[in-house]
Amino acid sequence: MWIFGVIFALIGVGLLFASRAQARRHQTLATTEASSVADLRELSASVASELGPGYFNEVTEISGAARADEALVAPLSQQKCVHYHVRVVHEYEEKDATGDEVKMKSGSDTVTDERRGDVCDVDDGSASVRVALSDATLTLEKSHSSFVPGHPAEGVLRAGMFEAPIGRQAAGRKTRGFRLSEEIIPWGASLYVRGVATDSSGRLTMTKPDDGVFTVSVKSRAATVDAAAKSARGLKVAGLVMLAIGCALFAVGLFAG
Numbered sequence: 001m002w003i004f005g006v007i008f009a010l011i012g013v014g015l016l017f018a019s020r021a022q023a024r025r026h027q028t029l030a031t032t033e034a035s036s037v038a039d040l041r042e043l044s045a046s047v048a049s050e051l052g053p054g055y056f057n058e059v060t061e062i063s064g065a066a067r068a069d070e071a072l073v074a075p076l077s078q079q080k081c082v083h084y085h086v087r088v089v090h091e092y093e094e095k096d097a098t099g100d101e102v103k104m105k106s107g108s109d110t111v112t113d114e115r116r117g118d119v120c121d122v123d124d125g126s127a128s129v130r131v132a133l134s135d136a137t138l139t140l141e142k143s144h145s146s147f148v149p150g151h152p153a154e155g156v157l158r159a160g161m162f163e164a165p166i167g168r169q170a171a172g173r174k175t176r177g178f179r180l181s182e183e184i185i186p187w188g189a190s191l192y193v194r195g196v197a198t199d200s201s202g203r204l205t206m207t208k209p210d211d212g213v214f215t216v217s218v219k220s221r222a223a224t225v226d227a228a229a230k231s232a233r234g235l236k237v238a239g240l241v242m243l244a245i246g247c248a249l250f251a252v253g254l255f256a257g
Contacts, residue, residue: 003253004246004249004253005245005246005247005248005249005251005252005253006246007246008242008243008245008246008249009242009243009246009247010246011242011246012238012239012240012241012242012243012244012245012246013239013243014239015235015236015238015239015242016235016236016239016240016243018235018239019232019233019235019236019239020232022228022231022232022235023232023236025213025228025232026225026228026229026231026232028194028211028213029061029194029213029215029221029224029225029228030225030229032059032060032061032194033060033061034060034061034062034063034221035058035060035061035062035197036062036124036126036127037062037064037122037123037124037126037127037128037129038126038127039126040058040060040062040129040197040204041127041129041204043056043058044056044058044197044199044204047199048199053199053202054199054200054202055199056197056198056199056204057196057197057198057200057209058196058197058198059195059196059197059209059211060194060195060196060197061192061193061194061195061221062122062124062129062193062206063122063124063190063191063192063193063220063221064122064123064124064125064128064190064191065122065123065124065188065189065190065191066082066120066121066122066185066186066187066188066189066190066191067082067120067121067122067123067128067187067188068082068117068119068120068121068187069121071187072084072116072117073161074086074143074144074182074184075160075161075162075182076143076144076146076159076160076161076162076180076182077143077144077160077182077184078160078161079143079184079186079187080186080187081117081143081184081185081186081187082117082120082133082185082186082187083115083116083117083120083133083138083140083184083185084115084116084117084143084182084183084184084185085113085114085115085138085140085182085183085184086112086113086114086115086162086180086181086182087110087112087113087114087180087181087182088110088111088112088113088157088164088178088179088180088181089108089109089110089111089178089179089181090108090109090110090111090166090175090178091106091107091108091175091176091177091178091179092106092107092108092173092174092175092176093105093106093107093173093174093176094107094172094173094174095172104174106176111157111164111166111178112164117133117185118132118133118134119131119132119133119134120133120185120191122191122193122206129197129204129205129206130203130204130205130206131191131193131195131205131206131207131216132205132206132207132208133185133216135207135208135214136193136195136208136214136215136216137214137215137216138185138216138217139215139216139217139218139219139224140183140184140185140218141183141184141185141186141189141218142181142182142183143182143183143184143186144180144181144182145179145180145181145182146159146179146180147177147178147179147180148177148178148180149176149177150175150177151166151168151169151175152166155167155168157178159180162180166178185216185218186218189218190218190220191216191217191218192215192216192217192219192220192221192224193206193215193216193217194213194214194215194224195207195208195209195213195214195215195216196208196209196210196214
């Protein structure tokens with residue numbers, strides 16, 4: 001039994017480390033000062049006039065409406081957006097032969113995990129700035145969720161504008177169906193962005209800072225900061241509980257041995 005105690009304790013320690021990391025993220029988000037895009041552009045131009053382009057770096061946060069050079073259409077919801085993430089999970093049952101007994105066990109695998117929209121612009125009413133979405137931790141809006149039962153005979157899954165080759169059903173497996181999900185940044189959605197504004201690429205862009213906290217969210221600043229705080233507290237409580245269980249199991253195992 002003591003080995004289970006060690007496993008639980010290690011999991012608890014891991015959760016406590018994750019809690020500390022999330023607490024640091026919360027503190028970073030909560031203490032970042034906001035800027036207007038117009039002010040960032042003015043500061044960038046001032047630094048460029050003195051030192052030349054490419055030297056401006058300002059860790060800050062902005063809020064504004066999402067735009068892009070070209071709008072995307074999300075394949076499942078068919079909504080106009082600047083970024084989408086589509087995921088398709090194949091759910092199935094297969095035979096599991098253990099000794100003389102044959103059982104059916106459930107399983108799943110991801111057949112599609114597609115993102116489009118690496119960059120967008122955020123307009124806060126004073127000006128707009130490019131945002132490098134591919135480098136950010138994204139909080140998106142759920143736009144579609146569905147379940148398609150069975151396995152298409154032709155080996156191609158179709159839903160709205162979306163289609164994905166899935167092949168034929170594998171021998172020994174029975175497909176339950178396919179779970180489809182989609183998340184987006186809608187065109188014109190209000191975005192909260194925390195990162196570093198830099199002109200190192202030749203264009204003023206919000207990207208990942210040295211502290212690693214680069215967040216783009218469809219939720220407000222207040223909601224984003226609050227979510228980080230709740231996550232830190234939840235991980236800490238879970239870590240302490242797992243650690244306590246682990247210590248108890250370890251002690252019982254030693255005495256029982």
